[in-house]
Amino acid sequence: MHIITALAIVAFVHVTLFVTDYILKSCLCLPYMEVVNHLGLVIKPFQLRVSTHCFNRRLAKWSYNNPYFIKLWMSLGVLVVLALIVPSIFLLAYNVVHWLATSPSPSDKPGSSADDTSNKPPLLQPIVPGVNLSSDELPTYIITLLISSVIHEAGHALAAVKEGVNVDGVGLIVLFILPGAFVLLPSDAMKSLRPFPKLKILCAGVWNNIALAGVALLLAHLLPEFSVLLYSRGRGAVVTNIFENSPARGPRGLFIEDIIQDVNGCAVKDSLSWHECLLTNLMETQRGFCVPDSVVSQMDETIEHAAVGASGAVTCCRKPRAESVGSDHLCFELLTDVSDDDAHLVPMHPFSCLPARSALSRSPVVCKGTTECPTDHYCLAPSVGAEERLLRIARTPMSNAWRVPAVTEASHGQRKLSDHHATADHDGNETLITSELRRQLQEVKGKIAQKIDPYVNTRSLNNEESQDSPSLAKGNDYAKYDYLVETDDGHTDDVEALPLFNDVLYLGSPALLFQTVKVSDYLPRNKFISLGWIEELQEVCLCFVKFSGALALMNMVPCIGFDGQFIADTLVEWSCIGRCDRNDVRIMKAVITAVGTALIALNILVGISSLSITDAPPHTS
Known part of the structure; x- marks a missing residue:
């Protein structure tokens, strides 16, 4: 939905x-x-609220069963919260000043240093479903927010019972889709308390949120150490999810549980190196592949007059539906190490129209020039647009990807691959990525001066037409495919080409591949162990850090309606006993609350201004 x-x-x-x-x-x-x-x-x-008195007796029981621990815990909470109030105010003020100083002016060009700095997310950022929150993440965020709110209010309730204040009730509240909790405390009983016991009650919720965020952060960092018995690391990036409209899908595309080990000669050991390899291919020009001379002479379908297309790519092939030329054919450019004056000495045409998979299956070496290739090999690079790259992704299949038949040279002309346009697939079905992926994607775009649009002219070389693909429907005629594996024991006449036919070929922006394929560092040691369980648990822990930390921060600042207002009022009254009259105390309370409220409001505005429709994948028709 x-x-x-x-x-x-x-x-x-x-x-x-x-x-x-x-x-x-x-x-x-x-x-x-x-x-x-x-x-x-x-x-x-747009608001529902339910309250009950059922937990009053249980709260009193918990409070009296552990009196010394609760007393020590609440006293420590007061000291910690009071020590963090001033740093929290300075942190929010710095966030606003930093945003004002780094926000790009209309005269700034995309890709400038000011624009790069403005890509950094602010300290407080609203969670807006459909903009920076996907439907898959929404349940996790709602549950963690509810638990954080319940723990916050439980601190108030336990502290109140411990200080002799009766709890009138506890309950849950739903503001549209955002859940929360609340505690009803009698105002007369709160006013009659001395300052320090009152601070214990007021600071208990913030202190519980700080403790919860700290425990969640510690657990998120310790999970990799505890996972060594269940998972192995360093073997590659394990595919855990492929978005429905990802061009990496297809009979010869990526599968969940595939282990990505190489991207165009760049070694992939984990998710970080996977992202670095995509960034490297994005920043550099298209790399070439060492193609044997025999492949070029047998499969070349070059037309007489090559032309440069609108995207900057050279077109040297017939139209995809022309006779004997499939849509998997690409125009490859010869990368030589000779000068233009000696170009006539190269014994082949500067451009060759070749079937991509058949050519690259005989090209294990990635190159930048022909001198890097073995004898009788030429360094050929596909001629692609400035926003495109042809990526050969080496993977170790752990799913049924190995069952897809390989196509031999004899059938390369009859092999037709369908285009997979990302813009069409995204129409009406926008895919939202996580905040971490969006942040890294913005960094990628920033480093190339915003020149790349990851949703333009992307197609997959891993999708065969449904009537020809045995992996899409049952009952297909397998006999029309020529398998490289000739015997039951796995022997083949072309040992070198066999593993390369398992490679995934991707033509398009690396940024879109980065965005629509989710990978993990953890490979399960047993098939019964859930894939991606560590990342999911880490994500839940980080959600607790975000929400519990945000609740603590906003309730420490003296903002109207929040705990910070009552904490500040109590501190002002306590410090002004016998020194100030009531009118001065009232003015001080109003000024402090107004400043804190303005500070929170400015930070929320900064967070809203950082959100834009470009944070989500573009919607095109």
């Missing part, structure tokens, strides 16, 4: 509940009103 559709359904449910509640209460429907009062249900526009 598209995330916008899901949000529309949630809005419809809220409106329906509010209208129904209003009608039933207006009609004095007694059974309904009894149920609402029993549940403590309050329905407002």
Whole structure:
């Protein structure tokens, strides 16, 4: 389900509940009103609230069973929170000043240093479904936010019971789709407390959030150390997810559980090196491949007059549907190490139209010039646009990818590969990436001066037409394929070409491949162990760090309606006992709260301004 559709359904449910509640209460429907009062249900526009007294006795029991621990824990919380209030205010102020200093002016060109600096996300950034939050991440974020809020309010409740303040009730609240918790404390009892016991209650929620964020951060860093018995690392980047509209999909494309080990001669050991290899290929010019002379002489389909296309790529092949030329054919340019004056000494045409997979299956070496190739080999690089790269991705298949038949030279002319355009696939089905992928993608785009559009002219060389692909439907005629494996024991007449036929060929922007293929460092040691479990648990831990840390930060600053306001008011009253009159105390409270509220509001505006439609994949038709 598209995330916008899901949000529309949630809005419809809220409106329906509010209208129904209003009608039933207006009609004095007694059974309904009894149920609402029993549940403590309050329905407002796009807001639901439920409260109960069921936990009052249990809270008192927990408080009295561990009196010394709770007393020490709450006292330590007061000291930590008071020590962090001033640094939190300076941190938020720095965030605003830094954004004002680094925000690009209209005269700044894309790719400038100011533009690169502005790509860094602000300290506080709103989570907006459909912009920087995908539907896959939404359940995790909602659950972690709810747990963080419950732990925050549990701190207030336990501290209140410990200090002799009765809890009037606890409950849950839903603001549209955002869940939260709350505790009802009698205001008269709170006002009658001395300053330090009152601070224990007010700081308990913030302190619990700080502790939760610290534990989650520690667990996220220790998980790799604890995973050595279940997972192995350093063998490559393990594919854990391929987005539905990724050009890397296809019968000869990537599969979940494939181990990526090389990209155009760049070794891949883990997810970091996978990203670095894609960035290297993105920044550098298209690399060549050492193709045997025999392959060129037997498979060349070059037309007489080559032409330069609009993208800057040389076109030396007939149209894809022309006779004897399949859509897998590419125009390869000869990379020589001789000067232009000696170009006539090279014994071959500067451009050759070759079937990409058949040519590269005999080309194990990546090169930048013919001198780097073995004897009787030429360094040929596909002529692609400035925004494209031809990537050969070496992988160790762990799925059924090895079952896809290889095509021999005899059938290369009849082999037709269908184009896979990313812009068409993204129409109406936008794929949202995680914040980490989006951040790295922005860094990639920034380093090439915003010249790349990862959704332009991308196609896969790994998709065969459905009537010819045995992996897409059952009952296909397998006899029309010539297999490289001739015997049951796996022997073949072409040992060198066999592993290269397992390679994935990708033509397009490396940024789109980076965006739509999710990889992991952890390879399960046993087939019963879940793939990507470590990353998922780390992601949950980092969600707790984000939400619990954000709750702590916003409740430390004296913002109206938050814990910080009441903490600041208590500190002002405590410090002004016997020194200031009530009017001065009231003015000081108002000024401090106004400054803190303005600071929070400015940081939220900075976060909103950093969001744009370009953060999500573009929608084209």
